[in-house]
Amino acid sequence: MRGDHRSAIVAIHAALIAALVCLQVVVPPFHHMLLARIMVLAAYAIGYNLLLGYTGLMSLGHAMFFAAGMYGAGLPLFYLGVGAPEALLLGIAASLVLAVVIGALTLRTSGASFLIVTLMFAQVFYLSTLYFNRITLGDQGFVLAGHLPPISLGALRVTLSEPVVRYNLALATFAVCLGISLWLVGSPIGRVLVAIRENEDRTRMLGYNTFAYKLLALTISAAIAGFSGSVYAVITSYVGASFAAILYSIYPLVWTLLGGSGTALGPFVGTAVMTYTIETASRFTSSYLIVVGVILVALVMRFPSGIVGALRQRWVPWLP
Amino acid sequence: MTLEGRLVLALLEGAVTGCILALTALGLSMVFGVMRIVNVAHGEFFMLGAVSAWYITSTTSSFGLALVAAPIFVAGVAALVNWVILRPIRYEPQATIVATIGLLYILQQLVLSIYGPYARTVSPPFYIRIDFPWFGYSGYKLAVAGLAAALLWATWRVVSATTLGLYMRATQQDQEIAQAFGVPVHRIFGVAFSLGAALAGLAGALIIPTQPAHYLMGLDALLASFTVVIVGGLGSLGGTVAAAFLIGLSDGIVSVFFSPTLARIVSTALVALVLVVKSGGLFGAESA
Numbered sequence: 119m120r121g122d123h124r125s126a127i128v129a130i131h132a133a134l135i136a137a138l139v140c141l142q143v144v145v146p147p148f149h150h151m152l153l154a155r156i157m158v159l160a161a162y163a164i165g166y167n168l169l170l171g172y173t174g175l176m177s178l179g180h181a182m183f184f185a186a187g188m189y190g191a192g193l194p195l196f197y198l199g200v201g202a203p204e205a206l207l208l209g210i211a212a213s214l215v216l217a218v219v220i221g222a223l224t225l226r227t228s229g230a231s232f233l234i235v236t237l238m239f240a241q242v243f244y245l246s247t248l249y250f251n252r253i254t255l256g257d258q259g260f261v262l263a264g265h266l267p268p269i270s271l272g273a274l275r276v277t278l279s280e281p282v283v284r285y286n287l288a289l290a291t292f293a294v295c296l297g298i299s300l301w302l303v304g305s306p307i308g309r310v311l312v313a314i315r316e317n318e319d320r321t322r323m324l325g326y327n328t329f330a331y332k333l334l335a336l337t338i339s340a341a342i343a344g345f346s347g348s349v350y351a352v353i354t355s356y357v358g359a360s361f362a363a364i365l366y367s368i369y370p371l372v373w374t375l376l377g378g379s380g381t382a383l384g385p386f387v388g389t390a391v392m393t394y395t396i397e398t399a400s401r402f403t404s405s406y407l408i409v410v411g412v413i414l415v416a417l418v419m420r421f422p423s424g425i426v427g428a429l430r431q432r433w434v435p436w437l438p
Numbered sequence: 439m440t441l442e443g444r445l446v447l448a449l450l451e452g453a454v455t456g457c458i459l460a461l462t463a464l465g466l467s468m469v470f471g472v473m474r475i476v477n478v479a480h481g482e483f484f485m486l487g488a489v490s491a492w493y494i495t496s497t498t499s500s501f502g503l504a505l506v507a508a509p510i511f512v513a514g515v516a517a518l519v520n521w522v523i524l525r526p527i528r529y530e531p532q533a534t535i536v537a538t539i540g541l542l543y544i545l546q547q548l549v550l551s552i553y554g555p556y557a558r559t560v561s562p563p564f565y566i567r568i569d570f571p572w573f574g575y576s577g578y579k580l581a582v583a584g585l586a587a588a589l590l591w592a593t594w595r596v597v598s599a600t601t602l603g604l605y606m607r608a609t610q611q612d613q614e615i616a617q618a619f620g621v622p623v624h625r626i627f628g629v630a631f632s633l634g635a636a637l638a639g640l641a642g643a644l645i646i647p648t649q650p651a652h653y654l655m656g657l658d659a660l661l662a663s664f665t666v667v668i669v670g671g672l673g674s675l676g677g678t679v680a681a682a683f684l685i686g687l688s689d690g691i692v693s694v695f696f697s698p699t700l701a702r703i704v705s706t707a708l709v710a711l712v713l714v715v716k717s718g719g720l721f722g723a724e725s726a
Binding site: 418 | 470476523532535540542543544546547548697699700702706707710711715717
């Protein structure tokens with residue numbers, strides 16, 4: 119991050135958060151809910167971008183971490199009746215532990231092998247959610263409504279099923295993840311990650327333990343995925359196996375590339391554009407996934423740097 | 439059924455699965471070996487072969503014609519994909535993966551729109567019951583295994599004994615030096631991609647008398663092919679065939695004796711661990 123633009127960078131991101139705070143008062147209910155979902159999914163994409171955009175590792179197994187957060191928060195809520203804050207922490211912890219184990223294994227490979235191995239471990243996780251369907255209720259999933267006790271903040275009692283609460287929980291999640299990502303990318307750790315992306319051998323030669331840095335990047339990325347997964351479960355009050363399926367590994371890839379991989383705002387822009395495109399397309403056709411396919415192909419062929427990436431190339435080279 | 443009976447059935451089923459799996463995975467392995475790219479849409483070529491074979495059989499009522507025409511159709515689609523998408527992005531590995539993921543959804547949804555969400559099967563071209571002491575077995579399945587084995591042999595002959603095969607092996611070993619010696623590397627890429635797709639398409643066509651064609655069948659084929667190619671060693675054709683039989687047989691045994699889902703969980707995890715420990719695969723070179 120260049121010092122002379124630091125205040126501009128902070129201003130842009132603060133402006134985005136402020137705009138999202140204000141938007142909730144004006145948008146109609148349908149878009150209110152959609153925006154809440156977009157913010158949580160954008161947080162997921164921010165986590166993915168840390169790995170793909172800044173460290174140069176392409177994973178096809180992130181749905182495992184998203185779903186681990188979802189089940190990690192959802193199962194205790196559903197069966198043990200814990201409170202929502204504890205459930206969110208359990209969700210993050212679940213994906214964090216999984217990330218350390220899976221990361222230590224998968225990061226021994228690189229390139230195409232890393233992609234295939236992450237895909238296969240995610241498939242194991244997905245099949246397990248189906249296999250243990252007596253607990254997870256498999257494909258059908260379970261609904262959390264009625265299992266979300268209100269939270270007491272001093273004198274204030276907050277009910278999670280209220281749209282205002284859901285929206286602001288989503289907003290807070292997004293803001294926290296955006297903040298973590300901005301801080302990390304600007305820090306010396308982030309510079310090492312970018313160095314690994316550009317040339318891993320040279321970074322290792324400079325004396326950095328690249329394996330440890332990659333594992334750190336994967337763990338943070340997965341923890342953010344788990345965080346957004348658990349919040350997603352709470353705000354939609356639904357947990358199901360479809361979120362562990364391969365499509366939810368491919369979505370963050372699409373969102374990140376569409377917005378611009380290796381840019382701080384790219385994941386949010388990509389998620390918002392994509393979600394609204396799919397929402398519009400699915401009104402006209404049931405085979406909306408073709409939109410996902412066409413966008414992916416068009417991106418790599420015509421627009422490899424994505425929306426924010428193109429902005430950075432043309433007009434604002436200092437964008438993080 | 440007695441224990442020997444179940445075991446024989448498991449081995450037979452496993453051998454037939456292994457043959458089909460070898461045919462499907464061989465294409466993926468060839469594309470990876472020669473072009474150094476991972477074709478995530480490979481399973482969709484398998485699906486396209488099955489669906490188009492169903493269409494040809496039901497309109498001309500000739501399954502034999504379908505077995506010839508479906509792979510040619512799939513090879514044509516692959517040639518088009520190579521020309522329109524892969525060549526312009528210069529086979530850059532990461533871009534290719536993203537593009538073929540996109541292609542996966544495009545093909546899947548096009549088939550859904552045109553063919554519909556049905557699972558359709560055709561009747562086998564002949565009914566012969568081969569009697570074993572314990573059970574009768576479909577003669578068609580054994581014929582499929584025989585035909586697949588013949589095709590594997592033919593592919594091996596093409597790779598090892600023709601000029602095209604020589605060019606493919608040269609490209610696989612060192613693209614730049616092959617080019618310097620006058621090998622038309624980009625044309626070889628196109629041929630390898632179409633040939634790989636045709637093999638998957640043929641495998642898809644061969645199975646529809648035993649297993650229905652459906653627009654979502656590609657993903658399972660892709661994951662199975664990944665498994666085989668990893669165990670066999672990325673890009674090694676002999677290893678691919680050996681691994682296909684190994685996995686086909688173990689899948690047959692485990693599915694007959696245990697739960698299929700549990701079998702898939704365990705086998706997928708084991709295969710992922712193989713790749714973690716030995717990045718070139720069991721039969722492959724150490725660096726891939």
